[in-house]
Amino acid sequence: MPELPEVETTRRGIAPHLTGHGVADVIVRHPRLRWPVPRGLAGKLRGHAINAVERRAKYLLLRFDHGTLILHLGMSGSLRLLEAATPAGKHDHFDLVLDGGRALRLTDPRRFGAVLWTRDDPQQHELLRDLGLEPLGGEFTADYLHAGTRKRKAAIKLVIMDSKVVVGVGNIYASEALFRAGIHPSRAAGSLSRERCARLATAIKEVLNAAIEQGGTTLRDFTGGDGKPGYFAQELRVYGRAGEPCVTCGTLVKSTRHGQRATYYCPRCQR
DNA sequence: CCCAAGACCTGGCGGC
DNA sequence: TGCCGCCAGGTCTTGG
Numbered sequence: 001m002p003e004l005p006e007v008e009t010t011r012r013g014i015a016p017h018l019t020g021h022g023v024a025d026v027i028v029r030h031p032r033l034r035w036p037v038p039r040g041l042a043g044k045l046r047g048h049a050i051n052a053v054e055r056r057a058k059y060l061l062l063r064f065d066h067g068t069l070i071l072h073l074g075m076s077g078s079l080r081l082l083e084a085a086t087p088a089g090k091h092d093h094f095d096l097v098l099d100g101g102r103a104l105r106l107t108d109p110r111r112f113g114a115v116l117w118t119r120d121d122p123q124q125h126e127l128l129r130d131l132g133l134e135p136l137g138g139e140f141t142a143d144y145l146h147a148g149t150r151k152r153k154a155a156i157k158l159v160i161m162d163s164k165v166v167v168g169v170g171n172i173y174a175s176e177a178l179f180r181a182g183i184h185p186s187r188a189a190g191s192l193s194r195e196r197c198a199r200l201a202t203a204i205k206e207v208l209n210a211a212i213e214q215g216g217t218t219l220r221d222f223t224g225g226d227g228k229p230g231y232f233a234q235e236l237r238v239y240g241r242a243g244e245p246c247v248t249c250g251t252l253v254k255s256t257r258h259g260q261r262a263t264y265y266c267p268r269c270q271r
Numbered sequence: 272c273c274c275a276a277g278a279c280c281t282g283g284c285g286g287c
Numbered sequence: 288t289g290c291c292g293c294c295a296g297g298t299c300t301t302g303g
Contacts, residue, residue: 002297003297006296034280034297034299072298073296075280075297076281076282076297108280109282110279110281110295111279111281112297113297127299151272152274153273158274158275163297171296171297173296239296259275260276261295262295
């Protein structure tokens with residue numbers, strides 16, 4: 001579920017309910033996520049307040065005075081706010097119980113998500129330290145993308161999904177951004193002109209921003225019972241549409257694979 | 272350094 | 288209905 005737009009939408013949804021609130025308890029029902037959930041979190045966090053909820057790439061950062069709780073939703077994770085007494089389901093692995101009786105609950109069937117703690121600057125954490133630029137930031141430009149792809153022979157789709165280059169472009173948005181930019185997903189990254197890098201950087205920003213707006217409309221209620229997305233499926237132009245006509249030219253959308261992930265593209269519009 | 276493949280997990284689906 | 292293989296929105300790790 002979580003691509004960058006959903007993580008950002010989640011952040012916006014939960015932040016007002018967490019910021020300034022104290023932690024009453026931490027419940028770990030299943031400590032074996034992507035990495036083991038650190039032991040003793042309850043003792044560390046009880047009585048401390050959350051100062052801010054930030055995002056770096058697809059990591060959510062819950063800032064405390066004495067450290068940062070780092071959350072990742074993996075492939076199948078979601079967060080919602082509910083009454084702490086709500087019975088836990090099979091995949092409800094982690095609760096951050098707040099003062100006042102509510103809790104932030106992590107649900108994650110595949111357990112590729114993560115809950116980590118650092119006392120230090122989270123940007124220097126080993127998982128975050130070497131990440132590339134935020135796609136929606138001002139530094140992510142045509143020049144940056146052009147320079148960063150010069151020596152890369154790999155398919156451009158793989159390169160824009162490489163978190164050391166730019167973060168947050170997941171499998172869906174990689175196909176969508178390349179379609180909007182008119183670039184074939186298999187094209188060698190280093191063969192793209194500066195002009196086409198400009199179109200691609202713009203397309204990435206546009207598709208992510210559009211999806212965040214969509215997420216904002218369908219995921220606004222994080223205090224409700226259901227944190228499920230559902231969102232922008234109707235906005236997708238190529239993803240999941242193999243065999244259907246291209247929305248631009250009518251040619252049938254094709255699918256292929258890059259790095260064991262499904263890729264969708266229009267063989268006529270994308271070169 | 273770059274790149275492809277493997278690894279971690281569970282659940283849903285289509286086919287037989 | 289049951290079983291099997293395949294697929295799934297991520298990303299770290301490994302081996303060439």
